[in-house]
Amino acid sequence: MSIAGIVIGRNEGARLIACLDALKGVSPLIYVDSGSTDGSVAAAQARGAQVVELDMTQPFTAARARNAGLAALPNETRLVQFLDGDCVVQAGWIAHAQAFLDAEPEVAVVCGRRREMFPNASVYNGLIEAEWDTPVGDALACGGDALMRVDALRAVGGYNADLIAGEEPDLCVRLRQAGWRVWRLDAEMTAHDAQVTQFGQWWKRTKRAGHAFAEGAALHGGPPEHHWVAETRRALLWGLFGPVLVVVLTVAVGPLGLLAALVYPLQVFRLSRRGGLAWAFFSVLGKFAEAQGALSFYWRRLSGGQKRLIEYK
Structure with a gap:
């Protein structure tokens, strides 16, 4: 063969x-x-x-x-x-x-x-x-x-x-x-x-993953595949809607609203029991990069802009 x-x-x-x-x-x-x-x-x-x-x-x-x-x-x-x-x-x-x-x-x-x-x-x-x-x-x-x-x-x-x-x-x-x-x-x-070897490389690589999640969900997110729907949802929940909620609560009730941000270290602690502290920390932090990548996909789709490769090295 x-x-x-x-x-x-x-x-x-x-x-x-x-x-x-x-x-x-x-x-x-x-x-x-x-x-x-x-x-x-x-x-x-x-x-x-x-x-x-x-x-x-x-x-x-x-x-x-x-x-x-x-x-x-x-x-x-x-x-x-x-x-x-x-x-x-x-x-x-x-x-x-x-x-x-x-x-x-x-x-x-x-x-x-x-x-x-x-x-x-x-x-x-x-x-x-x-x-x-x-x-x-x-x-x-x-x-x-x-x-x-x-x-x-x-x-x-x-x-x-x-x-x-x-x-x-x-x-x-x-x-x-x-x-x-x-x-x-x-x-x-x-x-x-x-x-x-550098944080910026890791961020760009993770941002690229978020772009892939959003585009993959747009292409194959329907049943039975539901391709990358959950990954996209988690990226937007933790990387976009969570910070927005903290800001809204802080504006509405004052500094006490910042307590909502404690959900992030709590999530790191929860995940650390499964994969260790470093993996948990970067998994949570990476949701912000993934959300950025997902948003870049949505913006380009709405604006008709040209896709650009997200290179990290």
Whole structure:
């Protein structure tokens, strides 16, 4: 069975080289570049990868890059391993995932464990490491790294190139609606180098998640999916309506109204019993960033403004 690799990236430098080197033997290997200026294109070509350079006069999205790689695949390709350029596939993963798809013809997407290379480099890297730890078995969605059936991808139209975030869950919703399944294996798949070391990076990444929640709910929020409806509701409740309520109460009854803000430390305490103090604190704080992202989606939809990628590194 033909297995291809599609890597997307921009200015990943040494991380891209490590990513491509780990895919040695995968053919065809396609690298989709999004305007790199660090020699990524030459480095990929030197490693035998077919390079697709995106037209950067058009709005960039990761979904658009993955679709460009998909369009470059030979017709006979049956399976494709998608990777972000800051990831390294683990030894044995592709063969293991292929064997699973061979045994499970109703599964279109299989993914495994994504780990952070440097989870202790910053509190933010540690939070991302915890984010990757999702249940195994039948899954609602995958991330950017996954082995997929090409015919299933093409049948649902590939990725939604208009999405600036959340393109993988959107794809998985449409695949599941078409009768396919998504599966997560308890196997090491990729090592990821987030390089999120500053608060501003974490805020932008979390804001992007809020945008994805709101747009995903707008696209697939109806029954039976209710896709990201709860996540959007929580973001707006804690990140928007909560602060507004505190302000209204303070205006109405004076300084005593500020006592309503105590609900936030109480929420941190409640969540800390489940995932620790740091995770709880940033989970609550992140609702403000998520609400900002959701509001940016709503504003652009109302105003007809152009979507802009929310980049954090």
